[in-house]
Amino acid sequence: MNAAVEPSDKELVELRIPSRPEWVALARLAAATVANRLHFSIEEIEDVKLAVAEACTAVIQHEGHGEFIDLTCEALSDLLRIRVRDSGRHGLQRSEAPNMNFDEARIAGLGVFLIRTLMDEVSYDVSPQTGTDLLMAKRLGVPGH
Amino acid sequence: MDIKVNVREAPGDCYVIDLSGEIDVYTSPKVKDAIGELIDRGVYFLVINLEKVRYIDSTGLGVLIGGLKRVREHGGSVNLVCTNPQIKKIFDITGLVKIFGIFESEDAAMKALV
Numbered sequence: 001m002n003a004a005v006e007p008s009d010k011e012l013v014e015l016r017i018p019s020r021p022e023w024v025a026l027a028r029l030a031a032a033t034v035a036n037r038l039h040f041s042i043e044e045i046e047d048v049k050l051a052v053a054e055a056c057t058a059v060i061q062h063e064g065h066g067e068f069i070d071l072t073c074e075a076l077s078d079l080l081r082i083r084v085r086d087s088g089r090h091g092l093q094r095s096e097a098p099n100m101n102f103d104e105a106r107i108a109g110l111g112v113f114l115i116r117t118l119m120d121e122v123s124y125d126v127s128p129q130t131g132t133d134l135l136m137a138k139r140l141g142v143p144g145h
Numbered sequence: 146m147d148i149k150v151n152v153r154e155a156p157g158d159c160y161v162i163d164l165s166g167e168i169d170v171y172t173s174p175k176v177k178d179a180i181g182e183l184i185d186r187g188v189y190f191l192v193i194n195l196e197k198v199r200y201i202d203s204t205g206l207g208v209l210i211g212g213l214k215r216v217r218e219h220g221g222s223v224n225l226v227c228t229n230p231q232i233k234k235i236f237d238i239t240g241l242v243k244i245f246g247i248f249e250s251e252d253a254a255m256k257a258l259v
Contacts, residue, residue, distance in 0.1 A: 021169070025167070042231075050200075053169060057169070061170070110206060111204075117238050118238075
């Protein structure tokens with residue numbers, strides 16, 4: 001008989017993907033798997049998937065992004081903390097994207113809006129030296145909006 | 146992960162685009178091309194069926210918005226068929242429910258086009 005495996009007090013999952021569109025699905029799948037381990041609802045898992053994908057997409061679509069995106073998922077008892085980092089030169093700072101037209105900038109803004117709406121806590125740090133460092137968290141049982 | 150795109154002609158000078166799979170930064174160019182090709186051929190009334198779409202992100206929304214913008218320049222329209230509550234939620238929280246006609250069935254979406 002298989003006993004249910006419950007997460008311990010803290011579990012950490014780290015994933016490095018190439019900063020290319022074809023790898024974003026893997027990042028969101030990894031985050032969804034961790035959210036599922038915390039027994040998030042299907043709706044909450046979908047929120048997490050979308051937020052992670054938007055963060056990765058924002059990095060990828062930005063000129064000057066790094067070669068890799070590092071995803072860290074920290075599973076606590078009722079909290080999922082996610083960190084998305086890239087080693088690019090510009091990151092999420094949209095005003096520094098000279099080749100992004102107005103419509104593209106609006107869509108990028110939509111991505112950031114979705115992250116802020118779907119997650120309970122969001123902060124990010126952008127520096128030309130270290131790239132983007134986005135931190136977000138979602139609590140179990142708190143609706144995304 | 147992939148997106149399947151099927152384009153078919155419907156009565157009344159309009160076309161239906163059936164999408165199946167996931168629309169994200171990787172797959173959305175394929176959707177953009179399908180919509181763009183129809184508009185380039187002078188098709189300005191479209192129904193985009195999202196019933197079999199499991200996932201959409203801002204790049205997918207951007208492609209749909211871009212298509213709507215282009216057909217509206219020619220007096221056209223884009224209606225969506227969407228029954229997946231998670232996809233509907235994305236349209237809802239982004240406010241896109243106000244700019245797209247979103248319907249539960251293809252018939253309803255077609256009827257509302259004209």
